Amino acid sequence: MAAAAAIHLMHAAVHAHVHLLPNSKAANIQHKFKSNIELLTGDGIIPFAVELVAKSSMDMQPGKICRVIMEITRAFGSQGMVDGLYHELKVLNDQYLSSAGSGCYENYMITDEYICKKKEGELHACGAACGAIMGGGTEDDIEKLRKFGLYVGMIRGLMMGKSYYEPGIQEKLEEFNGLAFKVLESFRGKKNIELISSLVEPCPSYN
Amino acid sequence: MAAAAAIHLMHAAVHAHVHLLPNSKAANIQHKFKSNIELLTGDGIIPFAVELVAKSSMDMQPGKICRVIMEITRAFGSQGMVDGLYHELKVLNDQYLSSAGSGCYENYMITDEYICKKKEGELHACGAACGAIMGGGTEDDIEKLRKFGLYVGMIRGLMMGKSYYEPGIQEKLEEFNGLAFKVLESFRGKKNIELISSLVEPCPSYN
Numbered sequence: 001m002a003a004a005a006a007i008h009l010m011h012a013a014v015h016a017h018v019h020l021l022p023n024s025k026a027a028n029i030q031h032k033f034k035s036n037i038e039l040l041t042g043d044g045i046i047p048f049a050v051e052l053v054a055k056s057s058m059d060m061q062p063g064k065i066c067r068v069i070m071e072i073t074r075a076f077g078s079q080g081m082v083d084g085l086y087h088e089l090k091v092l093n094d095q096y097l098s099s100a101g102s103g104c105y106e107n108y109m110i111t112d113e114y115i116c117k118k119k120e121g122e123l124h125a126c127g128a129a130c131g132a133i134m135g136g137g138t139e140d141d142i143e144k145l146r147k148f149g150l151y152v153g154m155i156r157g158l159m160m161g162k163s164y165y166e167p168g169i170q171e172k173l174e175e176f177n178g179l180a181f182k183v184l185e186s187f188r189g190k191k192n193i194e195l196i197s198s199l200v201e202p203c204p205s206y207n
Numbered sequence: 208m209a210a211a212a213a214i215h216l217m218h219a220a221v222h223a224h225v226h227l228l229p230n231s232k233a234a235n236i237q238h239k240f241k242s243n244i245e246l247l248t249g250d251g252i253i254p255f256a257v258e259l260v261a262k263s264s265m266d267m268q269p270g271k272i273c274r275v276i277m278e279i280t281r282a283f284g285s286q287g288m289v290d291g292l293y294h295e296l297k298v299l300n301d302q303y304l305s306s307a308g309s310g311c312y313e314n315y316m317i318t319d320e321y322i323c324k325k326k327e328g329e330l331h332a333c334g335a336a337c338g339a340i341m342g343g344g345t346e347d348d349i350e351k352l353r354k355f356g357l358y359v360g361m362i363r364g365l366m367m368g369k370s371y372y373e374p375g376i377q378e379k380l381e382e383f384n385g386l387a388f389k390v391l392e393s394f395r396g397k398k399n400i401e402l403i404s405s406l407v408e409p410c411p412s413y414n
Contacts (some may be wrong), residue, residue, distance in 0.1 A: 036230075040289050040292060042250075043249075051276070051280040062269035062272070070262060074258060
């Protein structure tokens with residue numbers, strides 16, 4: 001529970017800070033608070049989220065808790081969420097500076113997928129891995145569920161940011177859906193697997 | 208080592224973000240990078256610092272590591288550093304909005320001491336407590352060293368922010384110096400105590 005709450009809190013902190021980034025997609029929202037409040041809100045939430053997980057070591061195995069903290073900090077750190085935000089800003093800045101010709105299309109598709117992986121994919125992968133760690137899964141279970149989380153996150157990320165009718169999106173969604181189902185096959189017959197598989201059930205919006 | 212490095216990293220992240228606060232003391236510095244880079248630098252450093260400590264659980268007792276993480280996140284969270292920064296901004300804003308009469312002097316002194324406690328005192332207290340936890344100190348040792356760290360931090364904070372000749376400062380410095388020495392007395396005869404006590408050795412600048 002603490003790990004899930006921490007991931008949501010860290011995600012909320014990211015949203016608070018994203019509003020401060022000039023040229024970001026969220027920069028033009030109507031700001032409820034001044035930038036100093038938005039900055040310190042995010043800065044206050046991040047340590048609180050980590051403290052929440054660390055505190056649960058009093059009831060749980062502290063070794064597992066440390067591992068969960070590592071998973072969460074990696075997902076939100078400079079090689080995870082921060083990397084995704086940086087590349088997103090870079091793309092928006094490039095688009096702003098030059099009207100990209102059709103020749104650049106493929107490059108943008110790759111960058112978009114990378115941003116989606118860092119911002120949504122690895123966030124969901126982290127959540128799935130944390131669940132597996134806390135639930136006492138084997139190393140193999142943890143890695144399989146991390147992959148499953150990654151594909152679910154990629155599907156969600158692509159569906160949020162893009163129209164289904166944009167070129168290449170439909171194929172990508174079907175690819176990730178297939179990969180996610182493939183990972184789940186090895187868990188066939190295990191408890192609660194229907195609950196997890198419902199996250200990637202054939203959905204009318206893209207099937 | 209990892210805990211000490213993490214505290215320094217978290218402190219560096221605070222400095223990166225403080226430059227973004229409008230009306231803060233640091234807002235008028237010459238910015239080497241744009242605000243998006245400063246924001247994401249801080250956001251990347253914080254998870255890295257926590258990960259560094261969590262990672263050391265592979266060699267150390269994870270229970271101790273979780274406790275150290277709790278100490279660090281509390282010191283930098285909404286009831287620690289963030290609280291200090293908020294009150295500092297509030298004072299600066301109030302001073303900007305109204306020319307405070309001499310009648311307000313005492314209130315400002317209290318607020319300054321509070322800011323100093325949150326920004327410097329509790330940071331040093333956290334460092335001392337983390338050292339005591341990692342070094343295998345008893346609960347009593349941890350609390351005593353936390354107090355010692357608090358007084359050392361208060362002395363450093365007051366000396367950084369104020370002139371020694373400002374009214375009330377000399378008395379405050381002497382008070383904290385005396386309190387710090389008093390805490391150390393109970394450790395008399397223990398190993399390395401000279402090293403720690405040198406932090407509050409009678410200093411020519413205020414004695």
